[in-house]
Amino acid sequence: MSEQDIFIRQEDFDRLEQAIQDYQEGRIDHNSLVAERLMLGTYGQWQEGLCMVRSKLPGGRVRPRQLLGYAEGLENITCLENVHITTRQDIQYNNVPLEETPALLRLLAKHGITSREACGNTVRNVSGCPMAGFCPREHVDVMPHIDATARYLIRNPLTQSLPRKFKISYSGCEADCAQGAIQDLGIVATRKEGREGFKLLAGGGLGPHARQAVVLEEFIEEEALLPAIEAVLALHDKYSDRARRSRSRIKFLVERFGVDEFVRKFREEYARTSAAFDNARAPRGEWRQAREDALVCGHGAPRQVMPQHQPGLYAVPIDVPGGDLTAQQLRGLCALLEREGHSELRATQDQNFIVFNVPEAGIEPLADGLKELGLGLPRAGTNVVACPGTRTCQLGITSSRTVAKMLDGGSHDLTIRVNGCQNTCAHSEIADIGFFGKGKRHFGKLIPSYAIRLGGSGLAGGAFGFPGPDIPAARVPMAVKRIQEAFEEGRAEDESFFSWSRRQGAGYFEELLADLTQVREFELSMLQRDHGESAVFRVQSSGVGECAGAHTDPLDKLLLDIAYERNLRDAFAAKSKYKDAAESLANVFALAGQALLIAAGAEDTTPDESELAQALAEALPDDNEVAEGFAGLYEQFADWRTGLDELVYPGLVEKADAWLKSARLLCRTLQARRKEQERKKSAQEVA
Structure with a gap:
């Protein structure tokens, strides 16, 4: 199977398209649609009918010509303005109409871009140091x-x-x-x-x-x-x-x-x-002698041009304001990189890009080209990252992206991370100065506010930030400026913010920001509106985001467990470990029996091993072939397990897999029948 086959399959898009149609016509419920969406990297936004679509880029690697695919997505889907780089080195779209998501996914797939398992209760994008393969350390x-x-x-x-x-x-x-x-x-x-x-x-x-x-x-x-x-x-x-x-x-x-x-x-x-x-x-890497005196990359990405371990070549970070890129910028960046002969590009955890193998003479032309696109090299103060907040997120409480544009990390390039709720998708716990949004009452009125975290670091030897005071959202820029000034004035030579803030302690910051935390009654009218909002603040979070994934039908989970145990069974047998293969095959039988009992609506779905065959016969009176097949097959398995004859094993497994195919089909048939009954009952209750 090719890599393309593993990551991208057209039937995934067909299933999503069918699920959307079935949902719109009332044949499946919302949870069933959510399950299909999430598996293909598609979240619902708080705006009705709009979705976030996230692509998956292991290690952040993106080929320059794939930027054209992202640009085509912006140009072909209704009302899209930009793509957004995430803190897991992905690239995503927002405000995609639900019915247009299959078309967008198919378009990205043509450019070798996958969204498979970018959301939901799966393994998310595997992230990595953006300097991997180039770092001298x-x-x-x-x-x-x-x-x-x-x-x-x-x-x-x-x-x-x-x-x-x-x-x-x-x-x-x-x-x-x-x-x-x-x-x-x-x-x-x-x-x-x-x-x-x-x-x-x-x-x-x-x-x-x-x-x-x-x-x-x-x-x-x-x-x-x-x-x-x-x-x-x-x-x-x-x-x-x-x-x-x-x-x-x-x-x-x-x-x-x-x-x-x-x-x-x-x-x-x-x-x-x-x-x-x-x-x-097992993957095999090319190990080399590390240079411990070389520069450390930093919090998820370098902030300056970095010499590579390849002599005479440099890694050049690209500052992407707010992590957002328009179609024009994507096309321009692709053209620039190809013109300058650069093929290695990665998204970074600070919502930027980095390009590699740039000779010293090529740094200035690259920087000039980036400037023409509204991009550039990172400058001190721009190390600010924000989550979507109330702009699109179902859990957003405050407009984190709007206030983030007002913040500056100053000449020491402090890391600032702003979250619109306590889930800290923007990593406020490991920033020099971190914020997470909340609503706080003063004189009975709800004020958009931020809790502060100070002195965090996610690097080796680091720690989570310690709590600072709560600040009304309107005063966050003032708080950042005051903290910067105090750091500049009070730090020892070459002292990091991490060390300085911990030397000062939480009490110091409570006192430093005391006047900003206090709200007097006559100030309420000035503080009741969040940044960029004309309406009086209220918490609009739905309280139920989709980060936790969709509810999984117990039957679906059992069928996945069966598939996993079958894989283990075959792996053990390939290494002639028949005792281990027997354990996995026993698990397959037990799980399949439980799945059939659940599908049939039996009261007891976990009988003892010795009673499973009888339980299936009673639960499936109209499907004797499957129930009787289990009884005979399990008896053969029990006999084989006493001697583990490797010559008998292939025939036994062939019979077991044939029976499993029939059992799985029956499970799906009974499941579909049950869901249709539930749908009709729900429709009658609504009527």
Whole structure:
């Protein structure tokens, strides 16, 4: 199967198109439509009928000519103004009419751009240090590992219906510029006693319950990487809380189990995934001697022209104001890069681009060309990132993007991150100065406000920002300016904001900003409107965003589990590990039996192994062939399991797969019948 076949399949777009039509004609419910949308990177906005469509760029890599595909999308879809670079190195559209999403996805696919699993409860875009392959400090170019991970996990049955989304990052050295501390799984290249491998961090995450990742393994060999990733995902899939979406990220497993038990359970899963893994599939990187005296890339991206490890060549960051690009800019940037002979371009975590292999003599012509496009090299003060906020997000409380345009990080280029709610998609917890939006009452009136976080860093040795005071939104620019001035005046020579702010402590900032936090009654009329808004502020968040994914039918999840166990079964058998293959085949039978019982509406869907055949016979009186087929097949399996005869195994598996095909078809038939009955009942209740 080619890479294109893995990431892009036309039947995906056909299914989405059919789901939209079925929804509009009342044949499926909203949740069923959401499930189809999210799998193809399409979120609903708070504006009725409009969507955000996100493409997926592993490691942020985008070919210059793919910029033309993004431009075509803007030119061919109704009312689109620009694309937007995200903090996970993706590129997305906003305000796409629902009925036009299949056409946009097909257009992007023609340019080799996928959106598969860019949203929903799947493995999101695998991010990485944007200097991978070019950084003098790196031990290894991690782009081959990023690509291999993305290929290994996409469409994998294990990852199609996780309890919640799962984020992975790769860094090529211990500086960890990809910020593994905030990831579900952070992977950091390292060396130990002359051996080459990776350090694993797990259980990190931002939002209202921010948690820094813990060390899962100090060192694993390169060939162990993919089965280790699979083991963490299996742990998440098996134990994370599916009932409470707000507590179903893997960071809550660390909290629930404790670090030692979490690590023990990971190793338990790893014993199984590594036993099944074919080492021929392991990615192999080109390891080199790291230059520890070289510049550190920085918070997700460099802010200056960086010398590469390739002699005489440079990496040049491109400042993209607000992370937004028009069709004209996309076409112009493609033409500029091709004219200057540059083929390596990546999106970065600070919502910018970076281009590589630029000779010193080519930096100025590139900068001049960027300036003509309204772009340029980063300048001090522009390191400001914002989430969409109330512009499009269902959870947005404040207009974060509007206020972000008013902020400047000053001559020291402080990192400023602005979020429209507490979910911190813009990474306010790891910024020099971070904000997240909220509503706060003064004299009974709701005022758009921001909570401040100070002194955060996602790099190795960093920490989450500590809380500062709450500030009315109208005063945020004044607060930033005052903090900058205090830093300039009070810092020691070469002292970072991270060190200075922690030396001052939270009390210092409470006092520094005290007058900005106070609201007097006569000031209410001046503070009740958010930036860019004429109406009096009110919290319009729907309270239910789609980041938590769509509800998964238990039957659908069981069918995915069956597919995953079949894959393991075949992997074990290929390595002549028939005892392990037998365990997976037993799991397949148990899961298939449970799926049939659920589809048939049985009261007891988890009978003992010895009672499963009888339970199926009772639950499926009109489908004796499937029930009786299970009984006979399971008896053959039990006999084979006592001796594990490898000559008998192929015939047994062939029969099992033929029966599974019939069982799956029956499950789908019964499921469709049940859903139609539910739809008719709902229609009658409405009438």
